[in-house]
Amino acid sequence: MTTAAHDSPFRRLLGHARPHRSTLAVGAVLTTAGALTELAQPLVAKSVVDALAADESMLRPVLLLALLVLGGAVVGAFGRFLMERAAEGVVLTARRGLIARLLRLRVDVLDRQQPGDLISRVTADTTLLRSAATSHLVEVGVGTVSLTGMLVLMARLDLVLFLVVLGVVVLIGGCSLFVVPRIGQAGRQAQEALGELGAGLERVLGAFRTVKAAGAEHHEAAALNDAAARAWRRGVLAARWGAVAGVAGGLAVQLSFLSVLGVGGTRVASGTLPVSSLIAFLLYLFYLVAPIHQLVSGISGLQIGMAAVRRMGELEDLAQEPTHAPAAPPTAPDRTSTGGTRTSGAAVRFREVGFRYDETGPAVLDDISFDIPANGLTAVVGPSGVGKSTLFALLERFCEPDSGSIEVDGRNVRDWPLPELRRVIGLVEQDAPVLAGTLRDNLLLAANDATDQEIERVVGLARLTSLVDRLPNGLDTPVGHRGTTLSGGQRQRVAIARALLRRPRLLLLDEATSQLDALNELELRDAIADISRTTTVLVVAHRLSTVTRAHQILVLDQGRVRASGTHEELARTDDLYRVLSSTQMLGPDSHPPHPRPERTPLMRRAATAVGVLFAGTVTLPAAAPPPSRRTAPGP
Numbered sequence: 001m002t003t004a005a006h007d008s009p010f011r012r013l014l015g016h017a018r019p020h021r022s023t024l025a026v027g028a029v030l031t032t033a034g035a036l037t038e039l040a041q042p043l044v045a046k047s048v049v050d051a052l053a054a055d056e057s058m059l060r061p062v063l064l065l066a067l068l069v070l071g072g073a074v075v076g077a078f079g080r081f082l083m084e085r086a087a088e089g090v091v092l093t094a095r096r097g098l099i100a101r102l103l104r105l106r107v108d109v110l111d112r113q114q115p116g117d118l119i120s121r122v123t124a125d126t127t128l129l130r131s132a133a134t135s136h137l138v139e140v141g142v143g144t145v146s147l148t149g150m151l152v153l154m155a156r157l158d159l160v161l162f163l164v165v166l167g168v169v170v171l172i173g174g175c176s177l178f179v180v181p182r183i184g185q186a187g188r189q190a191q192e193a194l195g196e197l198g199a200g201l202e203r204v205l206g207a208f209r210t211v212k213a214a215g216a217e218h219h220e221a222a223a224l225n226d227a228a229a230r231a232w233r234r235g236v237l238a239a240r241w242g243a244v245a246g247v248a249g250g251l252a253v254q255l256s257f258l259s260v261l262g263v264g265g266t267r268v269a270s271g272t273l274p275v276s277s278l279i280a281f282l283l284y285l286f287y288l289v290a291p292i293h294q295l296v297s298g299i300s301g302l303q304i305g306m307a308a309v310r311r312m313g314e315l316e317d318l319a320q321e322p323t324h325a326p327a328a329p330p331t332a333p334d335r336t337s338t339g340g341t342r343t344s345g346a347a348v349r350f351r352e353v354g355f356r357y358d359e360t361g362p363a364v365l366d367d368i369s370f371d372i373p374a375n376g377l378t379a380v381v382g383p384s385g386v387g388k389s390t391l392f393a394l395l396e397r398f399c400e401p402d403s404g405s406i407e408v409d410g411r412n413v414r415d416w417p418l419p420e421l422r423r424v425i426g427l428v429e430q431d432a433p434v435l436a437g438t439l440r441d442n443l444l445l446a447a448n449d450a451t452d453q454e455i456e457r458v459v460g461l462a463r464l465t466s467l468v469d470r471l472p473n474g475l476d477t478p479v480g481h482r483g484t485t486l487s488g489g490q491r492q493r494v495a496i497a498r499a500l501l502r503r504p505r506l507l508l509l510d511e512a513t514s515q516l517d518a519l520n521e522l523e524l525r526d527a528i529a530d531i532s533r534t535t536t537v538l539v540v541a542h543r544l545s546t547v548t549r550a551h552q553i554l555v556l557d558q559g560r561v562r563a564s565g566t567h568e569e570l571a572r573t574d575d576l577y578r579v580l581s582s583t584q585m586l587g588p589d590s591h592p593p594h595p596r597p598e599r600t601p602l603m604r605r606a607a608t609a610v611g612v613l614f615a616g617t618v619t620l621p622a623a624a625p626p627p628s629r630r631t632a633p634g635p
């Protein structure tokens with residue numbers, strides 16, 4: 001279902017009901033028919049008694065009564081079932097629509113949302129839609145038709161009494177205009193408080209160990225209780241205004257009764273109105289109770305529903321990723337033994353790319369330009385927060401550059417259909433997220449058609465074989481919420497295996513081996529070096545061992561590439577790189593120790609900033625033969 005941003009909540013509500021309108025209509029008709037049979041039952045019961053009294057055959061009236069009772073019950077029950085089915089259908093369609101939109105949200109947009117609040121919109125708000133888009137909508141429709149019909153009949157019976165009733169109805173209607181928006185507002189605030197509660201719960205449960213270790217349970221519980229109390233207060237307020245609306249409806253009927261009795265009685269006494277007309281009028285008034293009640297309950301329910309629809313609409317209106325890009329001829333894939341594709345020239349090209357996360361915030365990348373040659377290992381180094389991970393986010397199109405262009409395999413990333421672009425990239429994020437489920441579920445996340453042999457291959461490459469052998473159910477062992485049953489290093493290896501299973505052309509590793517022990521890291525580095533023969537591998541370097549193996553190193557500083565080249569070249573020529581490498585305690589066996597440079601203020605600043613960047617002390621021989629490049633290529 002698509003909704004335009006400018007649609008009113010009521011139009012959106014109708015939009016949710018529209019796909020189920022035939023079921024709803026049949027359900028409403030059958031429910032009404034069931035109710036009508038109930039009305040007819042006393043009359044038929046009377047004929048049964050009459051027949052008994054007159055000693056006549058009771059067969060016909062008894063059969064008719066049985067038919068009415070059974071038929072009415074069945075028809076009414078079926079009608080109610082259809083209405084409920086339509087209601088569930090409305091909720092299902094709405095949830096599916098929201099889930100689809102949620103998963104197509106732009107990453108940078110999602111970053112600014114509270115996941116718990118979004119969850120409450122998909123679960124709790126859609127539940128409110130259940131009756132709003134069905135029974136309350138029907139109530140309002142049926143109530144309006146019945147009320148109008150009865151008012152017309154009353155007008156035909158006696159204009160004076162009709163005007164009296166109309167006056168009262170209009171008066172109470174005016175009061176409702178005051179009450180009804182307040183019900184909607186309170187309903188909306190209650191849902192917002194529920195969203196805050198969801199966001200708070202997500203915050204606490206997402207960092208449960210931290211909360212416990214910090215002894216922050218009481219503080220967090222107080223915040224959650226606050227949100228729960230706010231939701232309760234708003235709910236009670238909505239109920240209070242609902243009760244006021246109900247009282248107004250009841251008052252309308254009672255006032256009408258009294259007014260009609262007063263005015264009608266006077267007119268009967270003066271002989272201007274026959275008694276029978278007054279009685280008929282009062283009977284109509286009696287029947288007016290039901291439609292007024294329906295209208296009041298329907299409108300109150302609709303207000304709450306529309307508050308939920310408004311919140312769902314806000315989610316629907318969040319910016320989505322493009323579903324397809326302008327068609328451009330894709331480069332023909334040339335699968336190699338490791339699954340990568342061999343391409344000539346630059347596999348990745350950044351040209352004068354400018355980017356800031358926030359329009360008013362500082363520039364993270366400032367007209368940055370560089371080339372990553374196809375196949376080979378390129379390392380990106382630089383002080384913390386300089387924008388290394390942001391390069392990956394731009395390549396994956398999690399966010400869009402403000403200026404410049406980014407090419408993958410000679411094609412602007414904007415021209416790639418998004419799924420295709422992401423299919424050729426394997427990304428291992430800094431925090432190596434592992435999802436709840438089994439190890440196999442996690443591996444298949446990015447390649448659900450992978451065979452057992454392929455899984456076995458990447459499990460071996462990522463040095464996970466001994467872990468899988470140890471697990472009680474091997475690959476089918478659940479790994480807990482966010483992979484809590486795995487160690488940090490195991491999670492990293494799972495994330496690497498997952499990325500490799502995709503057989504990417506471009507492998508992006510964001511400090512992906514930072515938590516591995518020296519032996520595992522060494523083995524994994526060998527595997528990655530192997531892969532880099534046929535795949536373009538770009539790593540955000542955390543440890544010196546990675547940097548020294550890279551064919552090319554890019555040194556990022558102040559949003560630009562300040563230098564590029566091999567470890568030896570940069571160690572000779574770039575001050576910042578020298579500072580970075582000197583903080584890593586470069587071992588004497590792999591590289592001759594570089595003379596410690598005299599520290600300039602810039603270098604001292606950088607050294608402080610990168611104090612924690614390079615933690616490892618593993619030393620490895622430099623890769624051979626690296627393509628030499630000293631400075632960042634211009635556009």
Ligand SMILES: Nc1ncnc2c1ncn2[C@@H]1O[C@H](COP(=O)(O)OP(=O)(O)OP(=O)(O)O)[C@@H](O)[C@H]1O
Pocket residue numbers: 111357358364382383384385386387388389390391430
């Ligand atoms: N989603 C975001 N919204 C706003 N600002 C962000 C976001 N992600 C990162 N930043 C900011 O952008 C800058 C670059 O962040 P980035 O993660 O790319 O740095 P990095 O070089 O990878 O750092 P580190 O080595 O510490 O991982 C930082 O100042 C960071 O605060």
